[in-house]
Amino acid sequence: MLIDAGARPGALGDAALPQLGLLSEHPPTAMILTHAHLDHVGDLPVVIRRHPRLHIYCTEATARIATLVLADTLKVSAEQGFPMFSPGEMKRALERLRPIPYFREITDHGFAFTLFPSGHLLGAASVLIESGGRTVFHTGDVSNTDTPVVSAAWLPAQVMAVDAVVSESTYGDTLLPASKEQVRTFVQAIGETLCTGGRVLIPSFALGRAQERSPRSFRPAWPVACCPMSPSTLTA
C-alpha cells in the first residue's frame, strides 16, 4: 500500500522526487492519496509511469483539486526547464483516481481501509488500514481546529485500538498560539496599516491558506484583490 506521492516544493528535476527506487523491491498494489497539496500529490504521474495499474483512492474533492495542482505543477516545472512529467502522463495518472466517500470501508489486494475527515484542506483524509489482522492509522496532514473553509478533523467517539499510528509532525516541536489569537493579530496588523493610509500585501500559499484568508471568509470592509505571486505581479 503506497500512501501519497509528493514533490518537494522549490526543488527542480529529480531533486523534487522521492526515492521511488525503494518501491522496486516491494511494488505497491494499491494507493491512497490523503489530500491534494503539492507535497503529497505532485509526483503522482511519475508513480503511475512506473506502476500503471495502481488504483489511487481518495475523496472526490481531493480528485478534483489534484487535477488543478498537477496541471499547475506541469506548467511551472516546464517553465523552469525541468518538466516532471508529460501531459499524457498527467492524464493517465488522473484516470487512475478512484474517488470514495469518507467512512466507507473499501477492500483492494488484501487491504481494507477507510477514510476519515482530517481537517487541514478540503477533501483531506486520515486513513485506517487493516491487513493480515493488523491495523495502522495514518493521520495524513491533520488539523484539529475549524477554519472558515474546513471543519476540524473527525475524532472517534471512543478510543480506537490500533497496532500503529503514523502521524504528521510538521509543528510537532512548536507551540502555536490559538487560531483565534492568530486571527486577532493578523487583523490588527492589517487594520493598523490601513488606518495610516497604507496598503497590505499578503503572500500566501495558493491552496488552502489563500481560501482561509479570502474576502469570502472574512467579508472585509475594504477592497481586496487576489492575484498570483509572479515576478511580473510583484514589479507591477
Ligand SMILES: [Zn+2]
Ligand atoms: Zn497538506
